[in-house]
Structure formats: structure tokens, C-alpha cells
Amino acid sequence: MENATTENKKRLQFKRWFWILSNALPSRSISSKDIFQDREFLDFVNVPNSESLEPNSESLQRTIRRDLQALCEMGYIEEIRLDRKNNEAQEYRSTRDKNELSLLLKLKIDPYILQSILLSQDIFQYFNNTELQEAMKALYTDVHNIYHYDDKASAVENVIKVKHGAQYEFDKQGECLDSLINACRSHDKVKIKYRTVFQKTGREDTVHPYKLILYKESFYLLCYKEHNYYKLRGFRLLNLIRFEHVKLTGETFNPKIEEVEKELKKIDEAFGILTYGDEVLPVRIVFKKGSYVEKLIREKKWHTSSEFSDQPEGVVLTMNVLVNEELARWVLGWGKDVISVEPESLLDAIRNIAKNDW
Numbered sequence: 001m002e003n004a005t006t007e008n009k010k011r012l013q014f015k016r017w018f019w020i021l022s023n024a025l026p027s028r029s030i031s032s033k034d035i036f037q038d039r040e041f042l043d044f045v046n047v048p049n050s051e052s053l054e055p056n057s058e059s060l061q062r063t064i065r066r067d068l069q070a071l072c073e074m075g076y077i078e079e080i081r082l083d084r085k086n087n088e089a090q091e092y093r094s095t096r097d098k099n100e101l102s103l104l105l106k107l108k109i110d111p112y113i114l115q116s117i118l119l120s121q122d123i124f125q126y127f128n129n130t131e132l133q134e135a136m137k138a139l140y141t142d143v144h145n146i147y148h149y150d151d152k153a154s155a156v157e158n159v160i161k162v163k164h165g166a167q168y169e170f171d172k173q174g175e176c177l178d179s180l181i182n183a184c185r186s187h188d189k190v191k192i193k194y195r196t197v198f199q200k201t202g203r204e205d206t207v208h209p210y211k212l213i214l215y216k217e218s219f220y221l222l223c224y225k226e227h228n229y230y231k232l233r234g235f236r237l238l239n240l241i242r243f244e245h246v247k248l249t250g251e252t253f254n255p256k257i258e259e260v261e262k263e264l265k266k267i268d269e270a271f272g273i274l275t276y277g278d279e280v281l282p283v284r285i286v287f288k289k290g291s292y293v294e295k296l297i298r299e300k301k302w303h304t305s306s307e308f309s310d311q312p313e314g315v316v317l318t319m320n321v322l323v324n325e326e327l328a329r330w331v332l333g334w335g336k337d338v339i340s341v342e343p344e345s346l347l348d349a350i351r352n353i354a355k356n357d358w
Helices: 004-024 034-037 039-044 058-073 096-111 110-129 131-150 150-159 170-186 258-267 293-300 326-332 346-355
Strands: 078-084 088-094 189-194 202-216 218-225 234-239 243-252 282-286 307-311 313-323 338-342
Touching: 004 058, 034 058, 058 078, 058 088, 088 243, 131 170, 170 189, 170 202, 170 243, 202 234, 202 258, 234 258, 258 313, 282 293, 282 346, 293 313, 326 346, 338 346
Parallel strands: none
Antiparallel strands: 078 088, 189 202, 189 243, 202 218, 218 234, 282 313, 282 338, 307 313
8 A cells, every 4th residue: 555655656657757857948038936836737737636735735736846946956947036035936947858857867767777677678679670779779879878977877887798609690580570560550461582591482372460479589470371382371470580581461361369379379388489289288307406407497397387395306497388309398408307297298308309319
């Protein structure tokens, strides 16, 4: 209850500050008296029926004076006319360009927003050569320009560094992203030339794009393929790194909403990104007790359904996932520290990989 009250106070404070900054422009001043007597101001901050905040009430005047003082101290507004008798400011005007105010105010209220924006720069390398990345670059520039008087931006960058593992050629993905983002939004068919890992050159096809999924530093397109090459008609997840070109057709399609929801559910049920395999099954993997693997395996939430338990035979990881080669290779990677695996279909998949690869 206390948190809700605090959040509500912050929300109302934000609305009051936003109203003041929207009216106290560099070219037009605003007086404290204007605010005290403005019914539009009270309506804007959602207290039209409050007796304690009626126009000219003492409570309102104290609240607004605190707001004006805080905004002056933060450098958003400045005093331009003083009441010499009471030594109190009577008029104020903005010290900032109107376009800066909303962003500046929001960042100042919650410094974690600034930190999130700065850290997200690293994520947007995946959007190279796209309109989205250009828009975000402009936002980062605004943030740094606005905070030229503050060391918060550099402080965040100085204490946090993001290191990536193996990376795809981001520029190659970026060439397709803009077109696919727009096509997913407007349900436009696209012609693609796509190369599988088994092909030297790509094959052209027409697809209905639905959603882009970022997984382990690469984008995958969830789409419906129209043509029946090698019985591949239907929903597919295609890795953008293997796209050779994308072209909008100008034709729209009727989205298959229910089918798409089923495909997205499969993605959630998969251990990784591959959605083929058996039905969702209860998986039970036992790891040897006392090994370093026991500690490593507990450090992550491997799947939304995963749980750990201590049993006499070892540390048990259970989850409900699609059983396929991707899961089998992950289990195999832990080597001799895995002492038991269920169900039998997962064990068979592990045996097949071991037999064919070694």
C-alpha cells in the first residue's frame, strides 16, 4: 500500500512538472499566481474535485512553490522577476529547448532510465544499417548532450562493459531488418532468397512475415512459406544471416492469428530456437554431485519450466521441453558429469549424435 501511495505521488509530481515546463517556455514566462488560479492545471493533474487543492488554497501554493524551487535547482527553469517585499520569485521561464524537456524531465526523475538507455546501445549493434539504429543513435546523442553538465552518463559507461561471444556479421543482417520490420507490421508479403546451411546458393520464395525473434545474437524470422519446395510449405524460422535478399511485393496477406500463436508457443516450449522434434515431454537429467558442473548448472534458469532438486543419486534438473537434437547436444556437452537422462527418446538422440560425430 505504501509503495502504491509513493508511486501515485511520483506520478502526480511528474504531471505537475510536465505542465509547468510545457507552459514556462523560453519565449513565454509563467507566474506562480497563474498556476495557483488555473483550473486547467488542476484538471490536468487529475485533482479537479479535491478541496485541499482548490485554486489559491494554501496546500496548493505550498506544493507548487516546492515544485518551482526543485525545477529551478535542477536548472530547468529560472527566476526572472522577484517580489522584493517577500523576496520570492513571481515569474519563471524555461532554460531548455522545448524538445528537450520531456526526455530531460523523465531521465532526471528516474536515473535508472538513463542507465537502461546507455546499456541498450550495445544491443542495438544487431540493428546495423537500419532506421531503428539511426533513431536510437539520435536518442543517445540527445542524452549525452542533455547531460553535458552531469557525470552520470560517463559513470555508467565507466563501470559496466558488455562482452559478446561469437558474433554474426551484423551489417549483413541489417540490410534485411528494415524491410522485414515494416512487412511484419503491415502484413506485406516479401520475396526472399534464402540459403540453408546445406546450400551454396539461395532459393527464392515468397513468405508471409510475422515476427522477428532475437536469440543468441542473431535474428530469426517467423514466417509462413507459400511454395512447396521439398514439402517445406508452412511456418518456418529463418536465420537472417542466411538471407541473400529481401524484396517487398506490394501484396498483403490475411494473418493466421491462431496458427501464429501456436508457433510462438512452440518457440517458448523449445529448449533453444529449434521447434522440431517430439511433443513436449518431462525431461529429467541427473548431474554428478560434488563436481564443479553441479555449481555451474545451478547458476542459470535454463528454461522457463526448469527446476533443481537434490536427490541421493545427484543434482536433478527437470523441465518440460521439446526433445530434439538441440537439447541432446546441450546434454552431451556436459560429458561424464551427466549420470542419468530421461526420457528414452532424449537418450536415443544423444546416442545417435555420439555415434555419427565420433
